[in-house]
Amino acid sequence: MRPYDIIDKKKNGFANTKEEIEFMINGYLNEEVPDYQVAAWLMAIYFKHMNEEESYNLTEIMLKSGDNIDLSKINGKKIDKHSTGGVGDKTTIAIAPMVATLGVKVAKLSGRSLGHTGGTIDKLEAIPGFKTNLNVDDFYKIANKVGLVIAGQTANIAPADKKLYSLRDATATVDELSLIASSIMSKKLAVLSDGIVLDIKVGSGAFMKDLEEARNLAKIMMSIAKKHNRKAVSVLTNMDQPLGETVGNSLEVLEAINTVKGKGPDDFSEICIEIAAYMAELSDIISYNKAKEKLLFNIEKGIVADKMKEWIKAQGGDENVVDFPEEILNISSKTLDFKATKSGYISKIDTEKVGLASMSLGAGRKTKEDSIDLSVGIKILKKLGDKVEKGDAIAKLYISDKSDVDKTFSLLSSAYSIHPEISDKLNKKIIYDVIF
Numbered sequence: 001m002r003p004y005d006i007i008d009k010k011k012n013g014f015a016n017t018k019e020e021i022e023f024m025i026n027g028y029l030n031e032e033v034p035d036y037q038v039a040a041w042l043m044a045i046y047f048k049h050m051n052e053e054e055s056y057n058l059t060e061i062m063l064k065s066g067d068n069i070d071l072s073k074i075n076g077k078k079i080d081k082h083s084t085g086g087v088g089d090k091t092t093i094a095i096a097p098m099v100a101t102l103g104v105k106v107a108k109l110s111g112r113s114l115g116h117t118g119g120t121i122d123k124l125e126a127i128p129g130f131k132t133n134l135n136v137d138d139f140y141k142i143a144n145k146v147g148l149v150i151a152g153q154t155a156n157i158a159p160a161d162k163k164l165y166s167l168r169d170a171t172a173t174v175d176e177l178s179l180i181a182s183s184i185m186s187k188k189l190a191v192l193s194d195g196i197v198l199d200i201k202v203g204s205g206a207f208m209k210d211l212e213e214a215r216n217l218a219k220i221m222m223s224i225a226k227k228h229n230r231k232a233v234s235v236l237t238n239m240d241q242p243l244g245e246t247v248g249n250s251l252e253v254l255e256a257i258n259t260v261k262g263k264g265p266d267d268f269s270e271i272c273i274e275i276a277a278y279m280a281e282l283s284d285i286i287s288y289n290k291a292k293e294k295l296l297f298n299i300e301k302g303i304v305a306d307k308m309k310e311w312i313k314a315q316g317g318d319e320n321v322v323d324f325p326e327e328i329l330n331i332s333s334k335t336l337d338f339k340a341t342k343s344g345y346i347s348k349i350d351t352e353k354v355g356l357a358s359m360s361l362g363a364g365r366k367t368k369e370d371s372i373d374l375s376v377g378i379k380i381l382k383k384l385g386d387k388v389e390k391g392d393a394i395a396k397l398y399i400s401d402k403s404d405v406d407k408t409f410s411l412l413s414s415a416y417s418i419h420p421e422i423s424d425k426l427n428k429k430i431i432y433d434v435i436f
């Protein structure tokens with residue numbers, strides 16, 4: 001077998017066999033196939049795509065390059081979730097304690113922020129004392145005792161994906177559906193949960209800019225999950241504006257805490273309840289409708305907030321943060337308003353730019369090596385369709401001495417469009433579709 005022939009075959013639009021994909025991926029991992037040939041192959045895939053069988057094979061090969069996380073030492077049903085990445089997406093932090101109050105276990109590995117999207121692990125570290133680098137025994141113990149646990153990805157999960165993703169990142173081949181699907185599923189399937197809810201973000205702040213593309217991604221991921229006998233549901237959700245009201249680590253934890261106490265923004269609360277209810281349904285412990293009813297009850301009665309406290313304490317954090325978040329979280333006291341330069345209605349938000357604006361304040365990373373400032377971020381004061389007068393604050397920036405404020409203002413200025421008339425085409429739908 002020669003890399004040249006495998007690349008040429010794909011370049012001419014033919015499917016690669018499992019053996020050919022294995023030859024490229026394992027050869028790249030073992031440094032027997034050079035990166036320039038893998039890069040050329042990736043570009044051929046970018047233009048000619050992979051069919052479902054190829055995507056499944058690529059997933060399997062990347063999955064088998066690393067370890068599985070065995071959850072069998074955790075009693076009961078374990079349901080995972082994954083978001084394809086958005087801006088202001090603090091969903092996991094609110095959802096995990098919600099789901100745990102239904103008797104469904106959440107034992108989850110999460111990632112850190114990169115580029116315009118945030119990461120759950122960084123956000124959780126905004127809680128004083130909260131440990132995300134748990135050893136395996138503590139991971140199981142906390143899951144069994146509390147019903148939920150979230151840790152950083154320290155295990156050797158899908159190392160082939162890690163290496164391939166870096167090459168995709170450097171060769172403009174990240175945004176290809178079969179590659180995205182295989183990359184995500186190789187990591188998700190490695191955690192041996194009983195089911196996965198895939199939150200596929202669609203819009204200006206997401207990988208998937210349009211709904212058709214997102215449906216296709218969902219279709220590929222669902223077929224990979226099914227071939228693996230893993231139960232899955234895809235929920236396609238709107239990312240044409242930041243989710244909720246905050247972007248930035250401590251600010252997002254504050255919002256997640258408010259939400260488990262029933263005081264969160266409507267859009268964020270709705271997404272949390274929906275995804276939590278689908279996670280419950282996948283567990284077969286409780287139906288989607290009953291789960292929604294019970295979740296609203298558990299939130300109102302403070303049962304979810306109590307579960308969140310128990311979880312935070314179990315992972316070494318200060319559980320008082322749930323009762324006194326504004327006193328305990330480190331949120332910068334230095335603020336600046338980003339103001340409207342004309343009157344009208346917010347007609348469009350380039351959400352990726354809002355994510356980049358938060359990153360330029362110091363809340364995110366350009367590269368994996370960058371350090372971040374948990375205290376900075378953006379509070380979104382005006383959302384799509386809102387009326388503004390010239391000079392009104394659209395967003396509040398929480399800054400530090402190191403924040404690149406000029407860049408943030410410039411990004412926000414180009415992110416927000418204000419139109420004199422309110423558009424009747426504004427799409428404020430929160431959930432677009434659910435695919436089983």
Ligand code: URA
Nearest residue numbers: 084174179180183184
């Ligand atoms: N997230 C991933 O893990 N992989 C991709 O390719 C894209 C998003």
